[in-house]
Amino acid sequence: MPKGLLSIVIGNTPAARGLAVDQLVGAAPRAVVLAASIHCRGTGYPVVQRFVTGPGVSQSVSQPMSRVATGDPVVILRQDLLAIRRTVMPPHVVLALSDELDLLPFLVELWRPRTGASALSDHYAPAPIVAGLDPVAFLAELGCVHRAVRLWDGTDHTSPLTPAEMAARRVEAAHGVIVPFPPSPTDRRTDGVAALVHHLNPSATVVHVEQRPHMAGELPPSLLRPYRTPLRSGGPGWNRWPWRPHAPLPTWA
Numbered sequence: 001m002p003k004g005l006l007s008i009v010i011g012n013t014p015a016a017r018g019l020a021v022d023q024l025v026g027a028a029p030r031a032v033v034l035a036a037s038i039h040c041r042g043t044g045y046p047v048v049q050r051f052v053t054g055p056g057v058s059q060s061v062s063q064p065m066s067r068v069a070t071g072d073p074v075v076i077l078r079q080d081l082l083a084i085r086r087t088v089m090p091p092h093v094v095l096a097l098s099d100e101l102d103l104l105p106f107l108v109e110l111w112r113p114r115t116g117a118s119a120l121s122d123h124y125a126p127a128p129i130v131a132g133l134d135p136v137a138f139l140a141e142l143g144c145v146h147r148a149v150r151l152w153d154g155t156d157h158t159s160p161l162t163p164a165e166m167a168a169r170r171v172e173a174a175h176g177v178i179v180p181f182p183p184s185p186t187d188r189r190t191d192g193v194a195a196l197v198h199h200l201n202p203s204a205t206v207v208h209v210e211q212r213p214h215m216a217g218e219l220p221p222s223l224l225r226p227y228r229t230p231l232r233s234g235g236p237g238w239n240r241w242p243w244r245p246h247a248p249l250p251t252w253a
Helices: 014-027 059-065 073-087 103-111 135-142 163-173 188-200
Strands: 004-011 032-039 047-053 092-097 124-132 176-181 205-210
Touching: 004 014, 004 073, 004 103, 014 032, 014 092, 014 124, 014 176, 014 205, 032 073, 047 059, 047 073, 059 073, 073 092, 073 103, 103 163, 124 163, 135 163, 135 188, 163 188, 176 188, 188 205
Parallel strands: 004 092, 004 124, 032 092, 124 176, 176 205
Antiparallel strands: 032 047
């Protein structure tokens, strides 16, 4: 049975994340979009909200996902993805994740085989991570080294991270970075965002996209194909992840 394809989309603003989703769906019109918002609380499991839309998704699948749930996001999203896989054969799912996650450790847990449960890798092949990046917000984040928050890493809350650290991790995790074009006419500093992205992640593909409704650009084919690096077993945390681990974080003055 052919596997489905699972694309991961993140973004530093809801609009940037939505632009990245639009680009993937424009390139793969039959893709199913599963958008998940994870709201961390002080203690305990986060609150998870999901929305699913796309060809072939029945109401019996989408209706349970529309309910707000408190629990382990890894378990909830695995169940959602397997439910979509049973309905749409084989699906291309675009999983849009909110910013309350420490992404790579979270994805390690999402793909990790569980005893007595069907492995996600039996049903899906991982596609590259795509990040939408609002240039003005990105520069503001890099300049903020206060207001640290704790994210959810798939098993627990992380140590506090500043917006600058979160912004760097987001870019470092991505294989493709979608930047709205043209840059902000009110801030000429945004012209250098692509160079800054390249500095943080030299292997990432930067795609400039016009900010027009229903305007789909031409994505590189590599962002729409399975990422074929094998899943490695053993080792700490995200070293088991089929994609790239975090690079060392820069120090921001």
